[in-house]
Amino acid sequence: MFAQIRPAIVLTLILTVVTGLLYPLAITGLGQTLFAAQANSSQVKRGDVVVGSSLIGQNFTKDIYFWPRPSATSPDAYNAGSSSGSNLGPTSQVLVDRVKASVDALKAGGAAGPVPADAVTTSASGLDPDISPDYAKLQIDRVAKARALPADAISALVTANTRHPVLGIFGEAGVNVLALNMALDDLKK
Structure with a gap:
């Protein structure tokens, strides 16, 4: 045996x-x-200090920064330990109320014109580091006013930090919020 x-x-x-x-x-x-770089979480450093990851969004809330899209993670926004979507469907009153409140907050903050979907809806993971160029443009006036800078200078940063589709057809245009906000901080210096 x-x-x-x-x-x-x-x-x-x-x-x-x-x-x-x-x-x-x-x-x-x-x-x-x-x-x-990818194996070590795509860390973004300022000098020797890690300030974030290019793959995971951060919860910027001050008016001097561009805001990310909403996060569905809980109990804290952009909590990588609880990555998930909200699982709320288009008939959910909770989702409708949350989106309406987000649109109202953006309008109260001075946003003019149509509000892009990524400004008021969460991504599937709840950790998306990018926003659409339209959402970034919607925030230019608020950020310029908060930083006492010309809107043209902020607009140029948005344009410089916009990632375009590969070969013009693969993927979507996007703006990495962390990279854009770091460029904003460097602009002031």
Whole structure:
């Protein structure tokens, strides 16, 4: 009987070492060698200090900064530990009330014209770091006023920080809120 069990035990030990130790170490080594920034959470640094990630949004709330799209994570906005969408559908009164309140808040803050969808709805993960160029443009006057800067200077930063679709057709245009807000801080210096 041991002759039949021995190969199963040996094979289990070999596969455990290969798939549980060697493979993860090889993939980690390749990731650190070929894609170090991505493997280390795409950290954004200012000097030696990590200020965020280019892949995870942050909850900017001051008028001197561009605001991200709403986050559905709880209990805190942009909590990567509880990434999720709200799962509220178009017939949900809770969603309708939240969107209406967001539109009213933007209008009270001086936003003129139509409000882009990403300004009042959450992303699927609740952690989206990007906003649409339309939402960024909607915020230019508020940010310019709060920083006592010309709107043209802020508009130029939005344009400079807008990512366009690859080859003009793949993906959507977007603006990374952290990168834009860091550029705003550098503009003042």
